[in-house]
Amino acid sequence: xxxxxxxxxxxxxxxxxxxxxxxxxxxxxxxxxxxxxxxxxxxxxxxxxxxxxxxxxxxxxxxxxxxxxxxxxxxxxxxxxxxxxxxxxxxxxxxxxxxxxxxxxxxxxxxxxxxxxxxxxxxxxxxxxxxxxxxxxxxxxxxxxxxxxxxxxxxxxxxxxxxxxxxxxxxxx
Amino acid sequence: xxxxxxxxxxxxxxxxxxxxxxxxxxxxxxxxxxxxxxxxxxxxxxxxxxxxxxxxxxxxxxxxxxxxxxxxxxxxxxxxxxxxxxxxxxxxxxxxxxxxxxxxxxxxxxxxxxxxxxxxxxxxxxxxxxxxxxxxxxxxxxxxxxxxxxxxxxxxxxxxxxx
Numbered sequence: 001x002x003x004x005x006x007x008x009x010x011x012x013x014x015x016x017x018x019x020x021x022x023x024x025x026x027x028x029x030x031x032x033x034x035x036x037x038x039x040x041x042x043x044x045x046x047x048x049x050x051x052x053x054x055x056x057x058x059x060x061x062x063x064x065x066x067x068x069x070x071x072x073x074x075x076x077x078x079x080x081x082x083x084x085x086x087x088x089x090x091x092x093x094x095x096x097x098x099x100x101x102x103x104x105x106x107x108x109x110x111x112x113x114x115x116x117x118x119x120x121x122x123x124x125x126x127x128x129x130x131x132x133x134x135x136x137x138x139x140x141x142x143x144x145x146x147x148x149x150x151x152x153x154x155x156x157x158x159x160x161x162x163x164x165x166x167x168x169x170x171x172x173x
Numbered sequence: 174x175x176x177x178x179x180x181x182x183x184x185x186x187x188x189x190x191x192x193x194x195x196x197x198x199x200x201x202x203x204x205x206x207x208x209x210x211x212x213x214x215x216x217x218x219x220x221x222x223x224x225x226x227x228x229x230x231x232x233x234x235x236x237x238x239x240x241x242x243x244x245x246x247x248x249x250x251x252x253x254x255x256x257x258x259x260x261x262x263x264x265x266x267x268x269x270x271x272x273x274x275x276x277x278x279x280x281x282x283x284x285x286x287x288x289x290x291x292x293x294x295x296x297x298x299x300x301x302x303x304x305x306x307x308x309x310x311x312x313x314x315x316x317x318x319x320x321x322x323x324x325x326x327x328x329x330x331x332x333x334x335x336x
Contacts, residue, residue, distance in 0.1 A: 024236055025236075025237075026236075027233075027236040028204075028234070028236040030205075032206070033202060033203060035204075046202060057200070061243050062240070063238050064195070064196040065198040065238070066196045066198040066235070067190065067198075068195075068235070074333065092320075105321070108249075108318065109317045109318035109320070110317055113312055113313075117251075122314075127332075128333060154285075155279050157276075157277040159275075160266070161266075161267050161272060161273065
């Protein structure tokens with residue numbers, strides 16, 4: 001069994017936990033005892049709900065827990081996806097370095113699709129304005145010595161949809 | 174967004190909550206009381222602020238962010254469509270089950286979206302169905318390696334004030 005499948009909730013485990021996960025994907029109810037409210041909805045005790053969440057955090061299924069900000073609504077409207085065409089033998093190392101740049105909010109390696117899509121590393125840079133994002137990128141290119149690496153900046157023009165992922169089976173129609 | 178523009182600017186308490194709690198929401202029976210203590214407010218004030226921030230779309234929600242790679246199957250996808258048809262195609266994508274992000278971007282591949290499903294098989298089936306409905310090839314870009322730990326994003330309040 002690989003590490004990925006181990007983190008999935010096995011069907012033998014309580015289906016109440018599955019319900020809890022589906023509810024959590026929509027966010028906490030904003031009441032004084034949110035875990036108690038969730039517990040009532042999925043037939044657990046408040047203590048059991050807290051234990052599941054604590055476990056999912058420990059196992060890494062939950063990456064972070066807190067306020068999920070919509071940057072665009074706040075005025076952080078320049079959102080650039082920067083894509084790089086790196087040699088296969090250096091892409092992971094560069095990815096790790098870019099991820100440590102404070103301006104970079106996400107950094108992933110993905111496959112190329114030649115001939116249409118030659119880029120294999122993706123990172124996101126958010127900012128209040130386009131010029132500031134481009135200045136941050138220039139700075140990164142210089143400091144990380146990436147001048148020779150082909151890259152493109154894809155600013156977003158419009159957000160048609162922006163919301164949390166829904167993965168649980170119960171929500172499928 | 175209209176809802177936010179109608180609202181008074183975010184005050185110290187709003188900012189403090191956003192700065193302090195994009196991660197590390199206290200895991201206890203009364204999390205908003207614990208947050209209130211940290212920011213010097215009452216539990217009722219914190220709950221009221223969070224409700225308001227959520228209503229005006231500054232927050233999409235309060236709660237966990239699941240690791241996409243572990244929470245199920247997902248991938249980044251893109252299509253190249255004529256500009257005149259972009260809005261219509263984006264609507265088709267938005268209606269497709271499992272789509273949680275969908276942006277127009279400056280490139281020949283001008284619509285970028287994230288498709289999710291409970292497992293790989295369902296994900297492929299959803300993409301195949303969407304590809305057929307759109308009538309253009311869907312570029313499929315699964316994550317091969319993730320380098321970033323999601324810690325939330327520091328909000329540049331000073332820049333937002335001058336802009």
